[in-house]
Amino acid sequence: MTEHRKSARIFPHIVLWISIVIIIFPLYFVFVASTRTSAEILSAPMPLFPGTHLIENYSKALLDGAKNLGASALTMMKNSFIMAMGISVGKIVVSLLAAFAIVFFDFRGRKFCFWAIFITLMLPVEVRIMPTYKVISDLGLLNSYAGLILPMIVSATAVFLFRQFFLSVPREIAEASQIDGASSMQFFGSILLPMTRTPIASMFVIQFIYGWNQYLWPLLITTKQEYYTLLIGINRMLSGADVQIEWQIAMATVLLAMIPPVIVVIVMQKQFVAGMTDTEK
């Protein structure tokens, strides 16, 4: 720190506190709404302090869900969790295997595989909505966990990150393990994977959040309540006239949808930041 005047030292604190308050601001109203009754929220302006219906609203949201929705937050949380875990674990496994092959083996088509994976960066779901929908429907995967997960588990970012890490592993280790009689898969399982713990953890944080927060894809392929994820459920609860919406239940569900990924980011902040900034290089 090069500045020593008192004003220069206090300024950043003031600015940062103000920004933090502004950033948390929208969240506060959602929380207040989730502790109030529907009537209290509709009597504009809504009260600015939490009410007494917290337990009532959350238990209703978790066990029953909003009326006419047909899915409880508990079911939807389960679906979001299965989707997030499926996507993150699937991506990591598939990418580790592919990166291992691309870095440690010499085979025809290696370059081709690398570029084929690279090109997926340029084809996000958003730009090929209809045909992807048709593929999933032809395969009979509408309203299924496989349909929610499979198309999402290709990740150029994960392959790049693991490839980059594998390239930094000294080849002498691979050679030595061969001389000692270990097969290439034994090398992968008992030497390479334990070394890759840190990048795997980073990828997990990023991909778990990515999976949990998927919206367009589940919106396209889930029409049955038992496959609704939290975000789809919230969307359905909020469609309709303002007076008919059960705001207190919807807002409780919004908080339930936010808490798991936010906890993951806060607890694994170091891995998260490392993962984000490493994939850039």
Add this chain to the structure above:
Amino acid sequence: MSKQYEFKTKGLPYLLVLPQMVIVFIFFFWPSAQAIWQSFFLQDPFGGRIIFVGFENYLKLFQDPDYWASFTVSVAFAVAVSLSSMAIALFLAVQTNKKIRLGSFYKTMLIWPYAVATMVAGVLWLFMFNPNVGVIAWVLKYKLGVEWNHLLKSNQAFLLLTLAASWKQISYNFVFFLAGLQSVPAALIEAAAIDGASPVKRFWKIIFPLLSPTTFYLMVMNLVYGFFETFPIVHQVTAGGPGKSTQILVYKVWRDGVINLDLGGSSAQSVVLMIMVIGLTIIQFRFIERKVTY
């Protein structure tokens, strides 16, 4: 790399890349090829009849004033979100990087919105600005005399979308700017300070130029975010309205394909979007190779 040790097992590498390749082909290449193929046909959504029409879907698209309106609002939205969230994030990263007390607390408090789904960010802001129940909408109306109704006024709808999308994106930019700032050598800054450069001058003459690779990378990523990843916010907050005034390109593809069942038109739009993503990706990689630095 060629002199490096490599495993010789035949067949095994193919088995290892197989799962990835199968998914890439079924869920990426095949649908993309379909989009290109379908963009040259007219299809009756109820029967199976398809007619080859050549570039007609594209011609119709480019002659459609709705499409150009959608294009313009997408560019305006992506630029507004990128500039505002990057400027705010850079400012906050500079403040956090001053080695102050509570530094890591501030960092956590500014990073967590990254974990919030884009759609949820939309709901958070929608709830404050809902014309009937929103607290901010109420304050605007009864205390400040501003009639807030983003369901009727398109400039308000645009503003609300920009607020929600930027709120979410600040944390992403903050992480990268902070990492960039931390890699600026302290000795350089101290030397400039000794030479009498003011903090403002030090920032613009030394720190900001050194950050240019990060800034450039973020510019591209933010434009991609603004163009493509903000579908959930638009879908939740305005549904493209009022009228079609906030119908960004991605939202239009979805509406024309899924709701209006215009396969040919939607596919032609998909192809145009693909070309845009490819363009942005190429620009990004060219510059990353050259590394925009001094």
